[in-house]
Amino acid sequence: MNEPQKTLSVRLRIWRQPIGNSNGQFVEYGVNDIPVEASFLEMLDILNEQLVESGEDAVAFESDCREGICGTCSLVIDGLPHGEGQCTTCQLQMRNFKDGATITVEPFSTGAFKTIKDLVVDRSPLDRIIESGGYVTVHSGPKPEPNSIPIEEDVVEDALDASACIGCGACVAACPNGSASLFTSAKIGHLALLPQGQTERYGRVRKMVEAMDNEGFGSCRNYAECQASCPKNISIKYIGRMNKDYIHATIHGGDNRGPVKAT
Amino acid sequence: MMDLDAKIPSGPLEDKWDSHLEHINLVGPRNRPTYDVIVVGTGLAGASAASSLAAQGYRVHVFIYHDSPRRAHSIAAQGGINACKNYRQDGDSVHRLFYDTQKGGDFRAREANVYRLAQTSTEIIDQCVAQGVPFAREYGGMLANRSFGGVLVERTFYCRGQTGQQLLLGAYQSLQKEVDQGRVILYPRSEMLDLVVVDGRARGIIYRDMLTGEIQSSAGEAVVLATGGYGAAYFNSTNAVNSNSTAIWRAHRRGAAFANPSFVQIHPTCIPVSGDHQSKLTLMSESLRNDGRVWVPRKKGETRSPADIPEKERYYYLEERYPTFGNLVPRDVASRAAKVACDDGYGVGSTGYSVYMDFRDAINRQGGDTIKSKYGNLFDMYEEITGESPYQQPFKIYPAVHYCMGGLWVDYNLQTTIPGLYAIGEANFSDHGANRLGASSLMQCLADGYFILPQTIGDGLQPLFRDKVGTDHPAFAQAIADVNGRINKVMSIQGSSTPLSIHKRLGKTLWNHCGMSRNAGNLQGAIDHIDQLTQEFWNNVHVTGSAKDMNQTLERAMRVADFLEVGRLMCRDALERDESCGCHFREEHQTEEGEVQRNDEKFAHAAVWEWRGEETAHRRNTEKIHFEHLQPATRSYK
Ligand SMILES: Cc1cc2nc3c(=O)[nH]c(=O)nc-3n(C[C@H](O)[C@H](O)[C@H](O)COP(=O)(O)OP(=O)(O)OC[C@H]3O[C@@H](n4cnc5c(N)ncnc54)[C@H](O)[C@@H]3O)c2cc1C
Ligand code: FES
Numbered sequence: 001m002n003e004p005q006k007t008l009s010v011r012l013r014i015w016r017q018p019i020g021n022s023n024g025q026f027v028e029y030g031v032n033d034i035p036v037e038a039s040f041l042e043m044l045d046i047l048n049e050q051l052v053e054s055g056e057d058a059v060a061f062e063s064d065c066r067e068g069i070c071g072t073c074s075l076v077i078d079g080l081p082h083g084e085g086q087c088t089t090c091q092l093q094m095r096n097f098k099d100g101a102t103i104t105v106e107p108f109s110t111g112a113f114k115t116i117k118d119l120v121v122d123r124s125p126l127d128r129i130i131e132s133g134g135y136v137t138v139h140s141g142p143k144p145e146p147n148s149i150p151i152e153e154d155v156v157e158d159a160l161d162a163s164a165c166i167g168c169g170a171c172v173a174a175c176p177n178g179s180a181s182l183f184t185s186a187k188i189g190h191l192a193l194l195p196q197g198q199t200e201r202y203g204r205v206r207k208m209v210e211a212m213d214n215e216g217f218g219s220c221r222n223y224a225e226c227q228a229s230c231p232k233n234i235s236i237k238y239i240g241r242m243n244k245d246y247i248h249a250t251i252h253g254g255d256n257r258g259p260v261k262a263t
Numbered sequence: 264m265m266d267l268d269a270k271i272p273s274g275p276l277e278d279k280w281d282s283h284l285e286h287i288n289l290v291g292p293r294n295r296p297t298y299d300v301i302v303v304g305t306g307l308a309g310a311s312a313a314s315s316l317a318a319q320g321y322r323v324h325v326f327i328y329h330d331s332p333r334r335a336h337s338i339a340a341q342g343g344i345n346a347c348k349n350y351r352q353d354g355d356s357v358h359r360l361f362y363d364t365q366k367g368g369d370f371r372a373r374e375a376n377v378y379r380l381a382q383t384s385t386e387i388i389d390q391c392v393a394q395g396v397p398f399a400r401e402y403g404g405m406l407a408n409r410s411f412g413g414v415l416v417e418r419t420f421y422c423r424g425q426t427g428q429q430l431l432l433g434a435y436q437s438l439q440k441e442v443d444q445g446r447v448i449l450y451p452r453s454e455m456l457d458l459v460v461v462d463g464r465a466r467g468i469i470y471r472d473m474l475t476g477e478i479q480s481s482a483g484e485a486v487v488l489a490t491g492g493y494g495a496a497y498f499n500s501t502n503a504v505n506s507n508s509t510a511i512w513r514a515h516r517r518g519a520a521f522a523n524p525s526f527v528q529i530h531p532t533c534i535p536v537s538g539d540h541q542s543k544l545t546l547m548s549e550s551l552r553n554d555g556r557v558w559v560p561r562k563k564g565e566t567r568s569p570a571d572i573p574e575k576e577r578y579y580y581l582e583e584r585y586p587t588f589g590n591l592v593p594r595d596v597a598s599r600a601a602k603v604a605c606d607d608g609y610g611v612g613s614t615g616y617s618v619y620m621d622f623r624d625a626i627n628r629q630g631g632d633t634i635k636s637k638y639g640n641l642f643d644m645y646e647e648i649t650g651e652s653p654y655q656q657p658f659k660i661y662p663a664v665h666y667c668m669g670g671l672w673v674d675y676n677l678q679t680t681i682p683g684l685y686a687i688g689e690a691n692f693s694d695h696g697a698n699r700l701g702a703s704s705l706m707q708c709l710a711d712g713y714f715i716l717p718q719t720i721g722d723g724l725q726p727l728f729r730d731k732v733g734t735d736h737p738a739f740a741q742a743i744a745d746v747n748g749r750i751n752k753v754m755s756i757q758g759s760s761t762p763l764s765i766h767k768r769l770g771k772t773l774w775n776h777c778g779m780s781r782n783a784g785n786l787q788g789a790i791d792h793i794d795q796l797t798q799e800f801w802n803n804v805h806v807t808g809s810a811k812d813m814n815q816t817l818e819r820a821m822r823v824a825d826f827l828e829v830g831r832l833m834c835r836d837a838l839e840r841d842e843s844c845g846c847h848f849r850e851e852h853q854t855e856e857g858e859v860q861r862n863d864e865k866f867a868h869a870a871v872w873e874w875r876g877e878e879t880a881h882r883r884n885t886e887k888i889h890f891e892h893l894q895p896a897t898r899s900y901k
Contacts (some may be wrong), residue, residue, distance in 0.1 A: 037537040057808035131443040135436035140315040140713040143389035152403025159397040169610040
C-alpha cells in the first residue's frame with residue numbers, strides 16, 4: 001500500500017509591490033516540504049520564514065483570526081478572491097492543492113481598494129459606508145425589555161444571514177465592475193428586517209448608497225459574481241431589497257421614518 | 264509596597280454600585296468636549312467604551328493595529344453571552360450569577376466587582392437588542408437561551424455560533440456613527456508601543472504608524488487600554504495571530520501593576536495540534552458540550568475506529584467522575600481531565616493527544632437537522648480543517664490556551680495603579696478569579712465598556728478640567744526616543760534566529776511548564792529557559808526589511824520581545840502561588856482524587872506584581888480577598 005503523501009511542494013507567483021509605489025510585479029518562489037495538514041496561510045508563513053532566513057523582506061499579507069470570521073485575509077488565488085470554494089483565504093487547506101502546482105497570488109485590489117504593499121490593500125472605504133448610516137442610533141442607557149418586542153424566528157434568521165458579512169471585500173474584488181453592492185445591501189438588509197432598524201430605515205439606505213458611490217465603487221450590473229465568491233454565502237436578494245428601499249427613499253425625499261408617516 | 268486601595272464602596276453588596284454612582288465626581292455635558300480620551304483597542308470592550316464616551320460628548324481618540332475596528336479578536340467569540348434574565352424561570356438571579364462566577368473562579372476574584380457584573384448583565388442584552396443584534400429567538404419571537412459549563416441554569420444568549428461577531432458589529436456600528444459625527448478620531452494600523460506618564464499620571468501614548476514606520480504620539484487626559492489578553496505568548500492558542508501583550512506590558516513597565524499573570528485558561532474543546540507549521544488552534548465552542556459526550560476508549564492504545572467501540576468499552580470520564588455537571592463541568596476541570604486521560608495513555612488520534620466528543624446519541628435522539636441548526640457552522644468548520652465530518656464520527660479535541668484571567672490590576676473604577684490609566688475587558692484582571700466561566704468574557708467586556716467605565720471615568724477627569732499636557736511635553740520626546748532606540752536595537756542585531764522561531768520556542772516552554780499542570784521544578788526550569796531565549800533574542804534575532812516601511816517581521820519581533828518578559832513573569836507568579844486554584848494546578852497541591860487544593864489561609868489574595876526597573880526584580884504585592892458574602896467552599900461539580 002502507498003503511504004499517504006505527507007508533504008508537498010508548490011511554485012508561487014506572488015504580486016510584490018513596494019509601499020508608496022503604484023507599480024509592482026510577479027515574483028516566483030518555490031516552497032518545498034509543506035505538511036499536507038498546513039493551511040494556505042501557513043504555507044505562506046513557511047515561505048516568509050525562508051525569506052527572512054535568507055535576509056529578504058517577507059511578503060506582506062494580512063490575516064488575523066485564521067478561522068474565517070474577522071475578514072482580514074484577502075488574497076486572490078489563481079484569479080479567484082479567496083481561491084476555489086466558498087471560504088476565506090485562511091480556511092484554504094494545502095491538502096486541496098496538487099503537489100507541484102503553480103499558484104498565482106494577488107491582492108484584492110480593484111478601483112476603490114488600493115494596494116498598500118505586496119498583498120495588502122486598503123479596504124477603509126467599506127468602513128466609511130457603515131459610518132454613513134449602517135447603525136441604529138442608541139445610547140448606552142436603560143432600554144426597553146427586549147421580549148416586549150417579539151421578533152419572528154425566521155425574520156431573525158434572515159437578518160443574521162445578512163449580518164454574517166465579515167467585511168472582507170471579496171464581493172468587490174470579484175465584481176467585474178468593482179461594486180460594493182453586496183456588502184452595502186447586507187448591512188441595509190440586516191437592519192431593515194428588524195423592528196429596531198425601522199426608524200432610520202430610509203434615511204439609512206439613501207446615505208449608504210450615496211456613500212458607496214462617493215467612494216468610487218462601480219455600480220451593480222447583476223453579474224452575481226459577488227454571491228459566488230462570498231465566503232459567508234450572502235445572497236444577492238439583499239441587493240434587490242436595497243434597491244427597492246432606495247427607490248422608496250428617493251421618492252419620499254428626506255423622510256427617514258419609513259412608509260408609515262404621520263400626517 | 265504598593266498602595267492597592269480598590270476603593271470598594273461601603274454599604275451592602277446589593278447597593279454598592281448605585282451608591283457609588285451617587286457619590287462620584289461627574290463631568291458636565293458642556294465640559295466633556297474639552298477632554299481628550301485615548302482608547303486603545305476596539306474589541307467588545309474598547310468599541311463599546313469608545314462609542315459610549317463619544318456619545319456622552321468626550322473627544323475620543325481610538326487606536327488599533329487592525330485596518331478596521333471590526334476585525335478585533337472579539338469577532339471570533341462563538342458560543343454566547345451570559346445574563347441573568349431568568350427567562351426560563353429556572354432559578355436564575357443576580358445572586359446566582361454572582362455565586363456561579365465566584366465559584367467558577369475558585370474564589371479568587373473581588374466580590375464587589377463580580378456582583379456588579381452580575382447586576383449589569385441584563386442591561387447588556389437590552390442594549391444589544393436595541394442596536395439590532397439578531398439574538399436567536401424561539402418560535403414565539405422571544406429570546407432563546409442555551410447553557411454553558413459550570414452552571415445549572417440556561418442563561419446564555421447567542422447568535423448561532425457567531426455571537427462575538429454580532430455583538431462586535433453592534434458596537435462597531437455605534438463607533439462608526441461617532442466617527443461620522445466627528446467625536447471619535449480613528450487611528451487604524453497604529454500600534455501602541457509605550458505609555459507616557461507625566462508626574463505620575465497617564466497623559467498619552469506612543470504609537471507606530473504601521474504603514475510608514477513613523478513613531479508618533481497622542482496626548483489625552485485619560486488612557487483606556489482595551490487591548491485584550493496575552494494568551495498568544497504560548498504561540499499556539501485560540502487567539503488571533505496578531506493578539507499580543509505589548510500595550511499592557513509597556514504600561515506595566517511604566518508603573519501599572521500586573522495581577523495574577525499565571526491565571527490562563529486552557530479551553531477543553533479545541534482542534535488538536537497537527538504539527539510544527541501550525542499557526543493557530545481553532546476552538547470548538549463550549550456550547551457543543553450541551554449535546555456532545557466526551558469519552559476515550561477504556562483500553563490503552565485502542566486502534567479500532569470509534570464507531571466499532573461498543574458502549575461498555577467507552578469511558579465517559581466526565582459523566583462518570585462528575586455526575587451532576589457531567590459534560591458541562593467548568594473548563595479547567597474538563598481540560599485537566601482530558602490531559603490526565605491522554606497522559607495515562609487513553610488518548611486517541613495520531614499523536615495520542617486527543618479525546619472524542621461524540622454527537623451520535625444526540626443525533627439519534629434529536630435528529631440530524633436539529634443538531635445541524637444548533638451547531639451547523641461549527642461542524643462545517645471542523646470538517647473544513649480536519650477533513651472529517653462530525654456527523655459521521657466523533658470530534659477529536661484537545662485543550663488549548665484560550666483566555667487570560669490575569670491582567671492589569673484595576674480598582675472599582677477600573678483604574679490601574681497609574682492614575683488616568685484604565686484597563687477594561689480581557690486586559691484587566693477583575694472578575695474571573697482563577698478560572699472564567701463560558702460566555703462570561705463577552706458579558707464582562709460589554710459591562711465594562713457600555714456601563715461601568717463611561718460612568719466611572721468622570722470621577723478621575725473632573726478634577727483635571729482644562730489641565731492639559733500636550734505632546735510637546737519633554738516626557739513625550741523622551742518616550743519616542745526610547746521606542747526608537749528599542750526598534751533600532753532590534754533592527755541592528757541581524758543575527759540568525761527569526762522572531763517566529765523564538766516565539767515558537769517560548770510557547771512550547773510555557774505550554775509544557777506553565778500550562779494545565781505545574782510544579783516548582785519545572786517552573787524554575789522554564790524561567791531559566793526563558794532567560795536564555797531572551798538572551799538569544801537580544802543577541803541573535805534577525806529582522807529583515809526596513810523600520811520605515813510596513814514591516815510585519817519587525818511587528819512580530821517587538822511583540823515577541825514583550826512576550827518573553829510576560830512569559831517569565833507568568834512562570835514566577837505560578838511558582839510563588841504555592842497552592843492550586845482554578846486553572847492553576849500545582850501538582851504539589853492536589854486532593855487524593857487529583858482535584859485542586861486551595862490554601863485560603865495563605866493565598867486568598869490577588870498577586871499584584873510591580874515593575875521596579877530593568878535591574879531590580881519584580882515585587883509581589885497582594886490584595887487580600889475579603890469573603891463577606893460567600894464563604895469559600897471546595898468547588899464540587901460531582
Ligand atoms: C475563539 C474564541 C471564542 C470565544 N468565545 C467566547 C464566547 O462564546 N463567550 C465569551 O464570553 N467569550 C468568548 N471568548 C473570549 C472573548 O472573545 C475575549 O475574551 C474577548 O472578546 C476579549 O475582548 P477585548 O475587547 O478585551 O479585546 P480584543 O477583542 O482582543 O481586542 C483587542 C483590541 O486591542 C487592539 N490592540 C491590542 N494591542 C494594541 C496595541 N499595542 N496597539 C493598538 N491596538 C492594540 C486590537 O487592535 C483590538 O482592537 C472567545 C475567545 C476566542 C479566542
Ligand atoms: S484571517 Fe480572519 S477571516 Fe481569514
